[in-house]
Amino acid sequence: MSDRDIKKATTQVNQNEGLIMEKSSPGKKGYKLPPLDVPAVNISKMLGDLERRDDIAAELPEVSEIEIIRHFTRISTWNYAVDYGMYPLGSCTMKYNARINEVVARLDGLAGAHPYQPEKLSQGAMKILQLLSECLIEITGMDAITLQPAAGAHGELTGVLLVRAYLESQGNPRKKILIPDSAHGTNPATAAIAGYAVENLKSNQKGMIDLNALEKQVTEDIAALMLTNPSTIGVYESDIHHIAGILHRKGALLYMDGANMNALCGKTQPGKNGVDVMHLNLHKTFSTPHGGGGPGSGPVACKKILEPFLPTPVVIEKSDGTLGFDYNRPKSIGRVRAFYGNFGMHVRALAYILANGPDGLRQTTEDAVLNANYIRKKLEGIYELPYKTQTLHEVVFNDRIQQRKGVKTGDIAKRLIDYGFHSYTVSFPLIVPGALMIEPTESESKEELDLFIDAMKAIAKEAEDEPDTVLNAPHTTRISRLDEVRAARQPILRWKKQAKYAAE
Amino acid sequence: MRYLPKSPSDRDQMLREIGVRSIDDLFAPIPPDAQVKGGLNIPRQMAESEILDYFRQRASENALGYSSFLGAGAYNHYRPVVIDSLISRGEFFTAYTPYQPEISQGTLQSIFEFQTMICELTGMEVANASMYDGSTAATESVMMADRITGRTGAVVARSVHPEYREVLATYAKNQGMSIAEVGYQENGRADLSELEEAITDKTSCVLIQSPNFFGTLEDVAAVADIAHKKGALLVVAIAEAVSLGIVRPPVEADVVAMEAQSFGVPVGFGGPYAGVIATKEKFVRQIPGRLVGETVDRQGRRGFVLTLSTREQHIRREKATSNICTNQALIALMATIFMTVYGREGIRELAQQNLAKAAYAAEEFGRKGKVLFSGAPRFNEFVVQTKEEPRAINDRLLERKIVGGFPLKKFYPELGNAALWCCTELTTRAAIDAAAKEVA
Numbered sequence: 001m002s003d004r005d006i007k008k009a010t011t012q013v014n015q016n017e018g019l020i021m022e023k024s025s026p027g028k029k030g031y032k033l034p035p036l037d038v039p040a041v042n043i044s045k046m047l048g049d050l051e052r053r054d055d056i057a058a059e060l061p062e063v064s065e066i067e068i069i070r071h072f073t074r075i076s077t078w079n080y081a082v083d084y085g086m087y088p089l090g091s092c093t094m095k096y097n098a099r100i101n102e103v104v105a106r107l108d109g110l111a112g113a114h115p116y117q118p119e120k121l122s123q124g125a126m127k128i129l130q131l132l133s134e135c136l137i138e139i140t141g142m143d144a145i146t147l148q149p150a151a152g153a154h155g156e157l158t159g160v161l162l163v164r165a166y167l168e169s170q171g172n173p174r175k176k177i178l179i180p181d182s183a184h185g186t187n188p189a190t191a192a193i194a195g196y197a198v199e200n201l202k203s204n205q206k207g208m209i210d211l212n213a214l215e216k217q218v219t220e221d222i223a224a225l226m227l228t229n230p231s232t233i234g235v236y237e238s239d240i241h242h243i244a245g246i247l248h249r250k251g252a253l254l255y256m257d258g259a260n261m262n263a264l265c266g267k268t269q270p271g272k273n274g275v276d277v278m279h280l281n282l283h284k285t286f287s288t289p290h291g292g293g294g295p296g297s298g299p300v301a302c303k304k305i306l307e308p309f310l311p312t313p314v315v316i317e318k319s320d321g322t323l324g325f326d327y328n329r330p331k332s333i334g335r336v337r338a339f340y341g342n343f344g345m346h347v348r349a350l351a352y353i354l355a356n357g358p359d360g361l362r363q364t365t366e367d368a369v370l371n372a373n374y375i376r377k378k379l380e381g382i383y384e385l386p387y388k389t390q391t392l393h394e395v396v397f398n399d400r401i402q403q404r405k406g407v408k409t410g411d412i413a414k415r416l417i418d419y420g421f422h423s424y425t426v427s428f429p430l431i432v433p434g435a436l437m438i439e440p441t442e443s444e445s446k447e448e449l450d451l452f453i454d455a456m457k458a459i460a461k462e463a464e465d466e467p468d469t470v471l472n473a474p475h476t477t478r479i480s481r482l483d484e485v486r487a488a489r490q491p492i493l494r495w496k497k498q499a500k501y502a503a504e
Numbered sequence: 505m506r507y508l509p510k511s512p513s514d515r516d517q518m519l520r521e522i523g524v525r526s527i528d529d530l531f532a533p534i535p536p537d538a539q540v541k542g543g544l545n546i547p548r549q550m551a552e553s554e555i556l557d558y559f560r561q562r563a564s565e566n567a568l569g570y571s572s573f574l575g576a577g578a579y580n581h582y583r584p585v586v587i588d589s590l591i592s593r594g595e596f597f598t599a600y601t602p603y604q605p606e607i608s609q610g611t612l613q614s615i616f617e618f619q620t621m622i623c624e625l626t627g628m629e630v631a632n633a634s635m636y637d638g639s640t641a642a643t644e645s646v647m648m649a650d651r652i653t654g655r656t657g658a659v660v661a662r663s664v665h666p667e668y669r670e671v672l673a674t675y676a677k678n679q680g681m682s683i684a685e686v687g688y689q690e691n692g693r694a695d696l697s698e699l700e701e702a703i704t705d706k707t708s709c710v711l712i713q714s715p716n717f718f719g720t721l722e723d724v725a726a727v728a729d730i731a732h733k734k735g736a737l738l739v740v741a742i743a744e745a746v747s748l749g750i751v752r753p754p755v756e757a758d759v760v761a762m763e764a765q766s767f768g769v770p771v772g773f774g775g776p777y778a779g780v781i782a783t784k785e786k787f788v789r790q791i792p793g794r795l796v797g798e799t800v801d802r803q804g805r806r807g808f809v810l811t812l813s814t815r816e817q818h819i820r821r822e823k824a825t826s827n828i829c830t831n832q833a834l835i836a837l838m839a840t841i842f843m844t845v846y847g848r849e850g851i852r853e854l855a856q857q858n859l860a861k862a863a864y865a866a867e868e869f870g871r872k873g874k875v876l877f878s879g880a881p882r883f884n885e886f887v888v889q890t891k892e893e894p895r896a897i898n899d900r901l902l903e904r905k906i907v908g909g910f911p912l913k914k915f916y917p918e919l920g921n922a923a924l925w926c927c928t929e930l931t932t933r934a935a936i937d938a939a940a941k942e943v944a
Contacts, residue, residue: 020617020844031584031850036857037933038864043750043856046863047881050721052752052852058624062847068586072614072841076595079610083594089603096507097598100552106588106770109563114574115774116910117567118898124565125773135546150636150775151830153817164678189817189827193647195678198822236533266544267531273538283830291834292611293601293633293794295776311674327914334674338577338639338667339774347559354558357549360505362540366527367508370518373530377522390533413604423604428818445509446518477606479801487799487811491788493630494620495798 008085008451009420014478017074021495024061030068059497078478079292080422086444086452090394090425090437091184091232093262093284098355101287101348110347115339119324125343126323129315132350133299139361140258140278141269142301146310148341152259155279155298156190156226158311161333162277162302163224163253164194165309169331170251174223180209182233182429187226187257196223203431207233207387209243218250228257229270232429232437234372234391236263244274253277261285262441263369263393266362277302282342286349297345311336367442368393371449375438378453382460386432394439396432407463407470409434414481415462415473419455505549571935572907573865575885575926576717577638577665577743578774579766581854582930584845587768587838597834601794605809611833612808615796618840625745625843625851626760627753628782633794634831638763639671641779642711642741644792644826645761646672648781649709649737650681651790651825652758657682658709659702659736661694663716665743666915672711682706692720692877692887696730703734713741714754718924719862719885720877721751728756745839746928747883749846749855759783768842769835778835789815792826854929858884861927861936868940869925876922885926887912887919890944894923900942906935908942 043051052058063071080087087094105111113125133145149155160177167173177191180201188198201217204210208231218225225247230236237243244254256270256278262285264270270278282288282297290296302310312332313325325340356364369392376385376395383397399409413423413436425437440449462469474480515527524530531539550558572580591597595610602608602615615633622631635641646658658676660669662685669685676683684707686698694712703710710731714722724740731738737758742748745766754760765777781791788795789812797811817824846854862884866875869888876887888909890897898908909923916922927936 019613019620021620024847026848028847029850030586030845030847031854033850033853033857033929036860038860038936041856041860041863043859046859047721047751050752050881052748052750056627056753056755057848058621058748058753058851060621060624060843060847060851062849063844065586065845068841068844069590071844072590072596072837073593075610075613076590076593077610078607078613079595079599080604080607081595082598087600089600092600094600097594098507100555102592102597104556104559107559107563109566109568110559111770111772112568112580113566113773114572114580114771114907115578116574116576117570117572117907118902121567121570121902121907122773124562127565128559128562131547138545150640151828153827153829154636154640157827161674161678184829185816185818185821185824186827186829188822189820189824192822192824193675193679193827195680238533238535241538264534267540268534268538269540289597289834290600291597291832292599292608292614292837293833294830295636295778295832295835296830297776312670334677335639335667335670336674337671337775338637338665341774342776343773344770344776351555351559354547354550354555355507355552356505358543358546360507360549361544361546363505363508366530367510367515369530370515370522370527373522373524374518390530392530392533414606417604417607422607426603442508446514448509474606479606479609479805479807480803482605482801482807482809483799484809484811487797487809488814491795491811492798493616493788493795493811494623495616 006419011476015074017071019495020061020071023063023067026062028062028064030063030065085420086440086448087422088424088438088440090439091259093439093441095287095441096443097287097289098352101351104351105344105347123323126315128347128350130323132346135353136280136299136301139265140301141271143304144307144310145299145301147299147346148311148337149298149300150337150342151296152279152281152298153186153190154336155300156186157193158300158336159255159277159279160190160194162306162309163255165333166306167223175221176223178217178222178225182231182431183226183228184259206389207231207235209237211239211242214243214246218246218252220250222252224253224255226255226257228259230260230263230392233387233396234394235389236392240273259284260393263365265365266358267365277306282345282349287352288345288348295342295345297342309333364442371440371442371444374449375440375453379456382457383436394437397436398432399434399436402463403434405463405467407467409436411470411473412459415459415470416455417474418476421452421455567907570905570907573909573925573939574907576910576924578771579744579928580771580930581746581766581928583768586845587841590841591834591837596837602810605807609807612796614837614840616798616808618836619796621840621843622780622782625748625753626762626782627755628760629785630788631780631782632791633796634836635779635781635793636832637775637777637779638741638743639668641761641781642668643672643675645739645759645781646709646711648759648790648792649739652787653708653737655706655708656680657706658711659684659686659699659707660711661686663688663694663718664711664713664741665717668741691879692718693722693880696726700730703736707736709737709739711739711741713743715744715747715883718877718887719882721881721883724754725756744883746855746858749851750859751883764839767839769838776832776835778832778839790825793828794831857929861931862886865925865927865936868936869943872944884928885924887922887924888943889920889922892944893921897942901939904938906939908939
């Protein structure tokens, strides 16, 4: 491969930069405090033994402002980002993060609002919570919502606790949660934390819920089924009504993992199709930035029967027409987080919804599904498609064809980096051995998709003709493949002054 | 829609190449009667200028231009402008979890720096890449203590943030974990004899907060002795991280659960914030959440990766240490930049200013009101008891553009007319003097 074969990427000067602690020297300062306008205090007298003395001073770096700017700017350029190009991580929904969202979230009256400031001085914030709630209730087709959970997995826990509280109020919380083998790892981990045993549900040959198996497995012990819809292979469960029916007949509930709501938003409302409770990931479907791994936000929408159990507090309209927080909810599962959740993410998600409106949300979903199907069409045959079932917003191939030359999905993912793209999701879902899970989202133009498809085709050819090129990828990054085994065997989880490094 | 990079002819061409007639064909798996008809009932599509207008109006309906004495788990410290300048780089805020380390070294290195600085501050040996917030970090620390000790149940001081305790109660209830709460002494510290009595051979840990909810510093070493003697661990929660600039870190603790909001994160109506769990090296395999570790690439160059992930849900599923998946990377980055700006000397000077302002305010308020819990050192918060209802005082203060202390009746009715006041480096002497006049 020569450089001109790679249409998207080229190399540029990349700055080296050590750890910020390594730039520190005593006496350098990046701060200036105003003079103290009250009398200074005698610290030793005030704190006694509890004073932090020099022998255990916090050795934070001492650097100037320009060094801080350069340090973090330099290391930032070592990241790939949505702003650079397509980021097709399946099930992560890496879409464009609109700049207006960042501007409005930083407005003084919002970013500077203290969670305990008087309600009469928090009406604007509460109106935002209320309007976002109304929009999300409409989008999901549910009756009620809590915005408190801080992330998707936190939302799952909240949702399962709602199920538990409801069943308990009916006399029996039951023992098990059914989870399909295609589910995200958070689902079983959540069920365990909520005090439930996990029962695995095998997918059928189409990668969908096997209705007969479900019918057999749903007993009086089952509290709920946690269903990701569309599933992690992008397949919509057309029989969701029947699935809900089977559960409901046995007194169990249907929980929907809304991680893949970007395939449905504005097209179908889960609450009107049998789902009792679901979480949303505002950082996926509603464009709040992923921030290198968080913050997220995981609101939970539910049916009327679950509403009494929602976490406290909830926003209500008071008799004088103003908004307030209602803490008097005797059936509530309690709090899942201090204060009211990740408000800054609520602001951004609402800005996204307002920028779209009903027609924009629908078009967004249609484009996301169009993009995924376009990739599927263009790459099918070049990569094996293990499930032929029609898919919506993502497509999952496997590496069986490439494995003949010893090239695995992880290698293809690394090679994709050289072509100027972020990798897709590797080795997930578990029902597809050697999976390549691709979710383009709506944010990619046809030109960008074509570049991606060309890159994937070129890599498939390389895997055939010169597998070493793929096996040793990436070749263009500032560092090559890292020794993960060593990282885990001899964990170095912090910098120490005396440490000797291989790089030195 | 301005975020969508396709012309109508692009869409037509793609549909043709896929081999379908219309977009509806791609949605065929959703039965027609399950599809939305006529569009969702949400506000119409807005222009950017309208969106800005809408949120400006909402912002103006909130408190603006007030001096505030509110703390209680959310602290109003100055945020150096370099923080927003740097975290607004798309490379940071539009990236995701660093699953591909070769193109995520920026995020990974910054988390490694975060872990390092948190260890320095807390006196612990390892710190994770962050949790949702202080309340969930405290809760997950208790669950961690359960796993380490094989016991189930915690003794919790009532001087721990009430909302942290509520979150713990929610989690505990469903895991068969018993929670015993113990009261506080006249000096505001956890009642040690009550605490000692409450610890049984089933207690996995003692949870205290220092500075505690009243702003009082706990005697961490004494509590550690009591807990350890009975085979329980000590978890220390820290809600006001700036205190660590001047207050001795809780080195006797086994786990520190900290809220990092004070480090350059907006109070933001309660979130997003960043929690942290820091602990001893020997407990690292029981720590929840992500960890970044140092390693080398094939040429021996230093690099960083997510590590020890066999603890986590995507590998261990229902046997994982926690169901947490995300961390609060961008918020942790804010905190990292904040700690870097202040550095070794600055964090101390900053903490000193907080201490001095609160000491001055307590003295001024003490002239007419009664400052409770003297007799033990405090950091930047204190409780004032008054003859009058705090709400009445606060209403008068609002007219002077001052938001008064946090009324405690809801959480501590036994304290009567009491409120929790907080001063930071941003609280001016003029505001303190003005407020002191109304506190009686």
